[in-house]
Amino acid sequence: MQERIKDRPDDSIGLRKLVLYRDVVLTEAGEAPAQPARRASVAAVIRNPWVGVGPSADLSEQQGQVAPVLAKLLTERLIGALGGVDEIESFGKAAIVGTAGEIEHAGALIHTPYFGNLVREFLQGESIICFADTRAEAGETLIVPLWHKTHAATRSHYQTISARVSDAPRADEIVVIAAASTGPRPHPRIGDRMTDPVVSTETLEVVPS
């Protein structure tokens, strides 16, 4: 597979720009986190290969050409920004399609094995990758969800990161985003499935009405 992923993403996927966002929280609510996490998103702005093709068009050909290149490019940048693949504990993905496209076009690039399986493989994860997608004008902020890359139900790692490209997507573009974190929320303390009591309408003293 890897030999078939082209090295010149500008040409092969119509890449206009890449935007990396990374943050690290040093203090939250006045205290340093026990495990300070670095979080990052990488957004690629590409030409929408399906503008004007109509809702009955088969999306599979370009999907297989474009999505693998994006998966490799975005995960390489994420791994570089976060200090190595072993550092990465949680991941997520997202796409913003410009107004001349369909939300289906965003989905075609992030919801198929050509992207998801490869992102999971490059980031050495096992979980399904959580996502957000929308259609919007340039400059829209998208909240990208992240969860644990091998144990998706790990509640401490449920978190989000904002991604935004000031001048994208243009109407005929798609912004495709991969995001990751090296740890949990700053002060995780809402338990987990292993520690949760049984909660149902029968166990609650006050049942919502």
Next chain:
Amino acid sequence: MNVRKIVTVVEEIHTEGGREVSRPARVAVVAAVIENPWAGQGFVEDLTPGIDANASDLGALLAPAVLDALESPAEAYGKAAIVGLDGEVEHGSALIHTLKFGDHFRKAANATTLLPAVEKRGPAGIVFDIPLKHITDATIRSHHQSIEVRISDAPHPNEIVIALAAAAQGRPQQRLAPLSTEQ
């Protein structure tokens, strides 16, 4: 100095105007979200102690970080101070408009010119543009540019965002006549 978070943004432009940029054009920003040193103190007449306690440390923190993020020598640079709603713009200006702050970046980048700046006050999530100019000759037109930044949860009302920006080149596809041709 109480730093809540550090944010890094790197933009890399591959095509502009429909044409490939011969070497992808990179601009980096590193921002520190700090507690406003004068928060809750009413009108403070003399800002010098707060400047002395913070400005040099901020410059020393941000200058190497933004050059690391750029991964190339800087050819243009700029700075920003975005003050939360309970502070004065003067508080942000106090931290960035002093040699104690700027000299760290000038030294690290082998630069000589004054750093162009944006100072404004706003809520968390405000969008701001950092202007950049050439590091040794602020009249070089090819390097006049800006980068847009937004931090979703900063500045809080009692915080200030202090940022440095660096570009590895001028604008992608820059092709304006130099200033000297009009003189």
